[in-house]
Amino acid sequence: MSTRFEFSFEGKPVTAHEGQSVAAALLDAGERCLRIDEAGNAKGAVCAIGVCWECRCSIDGIPDTRACVTEARPGMIVYRQHGLSPCADP
Amino acid sequence: MRRSVVVVGAGPAGMAAAIEAAARGCEVTVLDESARPGGQIYRQADPRLSGTEFAEPTELSRKKRLLRRFDEILHAIHYRANTIAYAAFGNGEIHVQVGDRTEVLKPDAVVLATGMRERAIPFPGWTLPGVMFAGGAQAILKAQRTSPGRIAVVAGCGPLPIVVASQLTRAGTRVAALASLRSPLAILRSPAGMWHGRDIMREGLRYGRSLLRASVPRLTGYIPIRALGKERLEGVQMARVDEQGHALPGTTREIACDLLAINYGFIANSELAAMAGARIRHDPDGGFWLPETDDEGRTSLPWLFAAGDTAGLRGALVAESEGAIVGAAAASAVRTVATSDALTEAIAARRRYSRFARVVRQTLVVPVALWRTATDDTVVCRCENVLLSELRSALENGHHSLNAIKRNARPGMGWCGGRMCLHSVAVLAELHAGVAPGKMMTPRPMARPVPFAALAQQKRAVEP
Numbered sequence: 001m002s003t004r005f006e007f008s009f010e011g012k013p014v015t016a017h018e019g020q021s022v023a024a025a026l027l028d029a030g031e032r033c034l035r036i037d038e039a040g041n042a043k044g045a046v047c048a049i050g051v052c053w054e055c056r057c058s059i060d061g062i063p064d065t066r067a068c069v070t071e072a073r074p075g076m077i078v079y080r081q082h083g084l085s086p087c088a089d090p
Numbered sequence: 091m092r093r094s095v096v097v098v099g100a101g102p103a104g105m106a107a108a109i110e111a112a113a114r115g116c117e118v119t120v121l122d123e124s125a126r127p128g129g130q131i132y133r134q135a136d137p138r139l140s141g142t143e144f145a146e147p148t149e150l151s152r153k154k155r156l157l158r159r160f161d162e163i164l165h166a167i168h169y170r171a172n173t174i175a176y177a178a179f180g181n182g183e184i185h186v187q188v189g190d191r192t193e194v195l196k197p198d199a200v201v202l203a204t205g206m207r208e209r210a211i212p213f214p215g216w217t218l219p220g221v222m223f224a225g226g227a228q229a230i231l232k233a234q235r236t237s238p239g240r241i242a243v244v245a246g247c248g249p250l251p252i253v254v255a256s257q258l259t260r261a262g263t264r265v266a267a268l269a270s271l272r273s274p275l276a277i278l279r280s281p282a283g284m285w286h287g288r289d290i291m292r293e294g295l296r297y298g299r300s301l302l303r304a305s306v307p308r309l310t311g312y313i314p315i316r317a318l319g320k321e322r323l324e325g326v327q328m329a330r331v332d333e334q335g336h337a338l339p340g341t342t343r344e345i346a347c348d349l350l351a352i353n354y355g356f357i358a359n360s361e362l363a364a365m366a367g368a369r370i371r372h373d374p375d376g377g378f379w380l381p382e383t384d385d386e387g388r389t390s391l392p393w394l395f396a397a398g399d400t401a402g403l404r405g406a407l408v409a410e411s412e413g414a415i416v417g418a419a420a421a422s423a424v425r426t427v428a429t430s431d432a433l434t435e436a437i438a439a440r441r442r443y444s445r446f447a448r449v450v451r452q453t454l455v456v457p458v459a460l461w462r463t464a465t466d467d468t469v470v471c472r473c474e475n476v477l478l479s480e481l482r483s484a485l486e487n488g489h490h491s492l493n494a495i496k497r498n499a500r501p502g503m504g505w506c507g508g509r510m511c512l513h514s515v516a517v518l519a520e521l522h523a524g525v526a527p528g529k530m531m532t533p534r535p536m537a538r539p540v541p542f543a544a545l546a547q548q549k550r551a552v553e554p
């Protein structure tokens with residue numbers, strides 16, 4: 001069985017399996033909205049292979065990081081981006 | 091000094107090309123965006139994740155066999171994972187990003203095995219979280235050991251929605267409906283073509299059987315016309331379409347779901363070929379913009395080759411056999427290689443599976459009327475939030491080439507570089523202004539977003 005650990009999304013703990021992407025762990029946790037775009041639309045994972053860039057999040061302070069191709073790691077801090085600002089509470 | 095071949099992409103075509111070029115004494119470098127080889131079709135989960143990927147055993151054994159062959163040559167090549175080729179120039183340079191730095195490579199030959207991405211068709215509500223590509227949903231099943239939804243509607247055309255619907259049920263997702271543009275039984279009209287792909291047809295039948303066992307409702311001749319929900323997908327409005335793809339009034343029905351997985355075929359990842367200056371042809375349902383290639387993958391540039399779906403949609407089995415043929419051709423282009431008959435098998439396999447691919451391709455023909463589902467307030471370019479109304483005013487103002495439309499209305503100027511929308515912009519320009527969609531926009535670096543910091547840390551390969 002794969003090892004489980006926690007990281008944080010919007011300040012709340014989320015469980016992930018070792019080797020999973022951030023996007024997959026968030027889908028598992030029922031989190032569908034990964035970003036609010038410049039027009040205020042909620043956006044989620046679409047292509048899941050790094051093409052569309054819709055799932056980009058702020059991960060460990062680095063904005064515009066694709067959740068679908070970033071491996072989840074223990075203690076990671078993930079925020080939704082809102083429009084052009086890296087996260088809701090910069 | 092050994093002559094060098096760079097292969098871009100480690101899917102079936104890229105792996106097979108690398109194997110053949112290495113066997114012919116070339117110094118081979120494989121550049122791949124992913125962490126592990128396999129490409130999209132043979133995508134591998136992280137080995138630390140347990141569980142299964144819900145695919146048919148025969149498909150899994152094809153995957154294992156090729157990955158094992160690639161593994162056996164790893165010691166003899168430079169396999170570079172997490173490496174993004176973001177530019178190709180007419181002088182033969184390939185620019186790559188690896189983490190926080192970039193490199194300029196100048197090999198003797200380049201084989202593009204960059205595959206395809208899924209073809210999006212915009213419709214109202216399609217930007218809601220929960221609306222995904224069917225292949226995207228499958229990528230999560232394959233590599234993440236989880237399902238992207240609890241209640242799914244799967245839609246589109248061709249074989250992928252059938253496979254994905256079946257794999258979703260195996261993963262425990264309830265598939266509320268599998269909708270297809272036209273009956274999958276249409277393929278039965280080409281028995282000869284089917285015979286060439288009989289092993290793949292058998293897999294298809296097994297997927298079909300598991301859909302029957304799970305009592306998945308089928309909607310033949312239906313497409314999604316509106317995704318419903320506020321912050322996330324809550325349901326989908328489906329409508330019946332006629333042969334030309336026009337939605338028929340009075341046929342709409344709503345289905346509750348939290349995942350809408352759609353596939354309308356594929357678009358070739360041909361940006362690097364075009365950026366390098368290779369001649370490009372237009373094939374609406376076979377990958378849209380494709381580099382012109384001969385039987386051995388030569389493009390119009392002497393140093394540039396293309397193999398597999400990058401050179402025209404034909405699927406994984408053609409990609410694998412063609413990769414071998416093109417890898418050998420690239421090797422003979424850069425060094426004198428004693429002729430070998432080892433390719434007989436690859437040539438026969440490509441011929442056989444190409445015949446099957448031509449049959450499958452009929453199922454991926456999409457009528458342009460499907461783009462009529464988009465309304466004036468539908469987002470066409472997701473990155474820049476360009477609405478259909480804005481695209482139409484650019485067209486009315488006389489901006490007709492893709493370059494002009496892009497400059498004036500911004501579709502394709504965002505993060506994805508137009509990979510999600512430019513084919514739609516071309517189709518919509520044809521639909522709303524009668525512009526022929528043949529000409530691609532002029533591809534400029536970067537084919538992927540690259541941080542300035544990485545550009546500042548650039549290493550140039552020593553000229554041979």
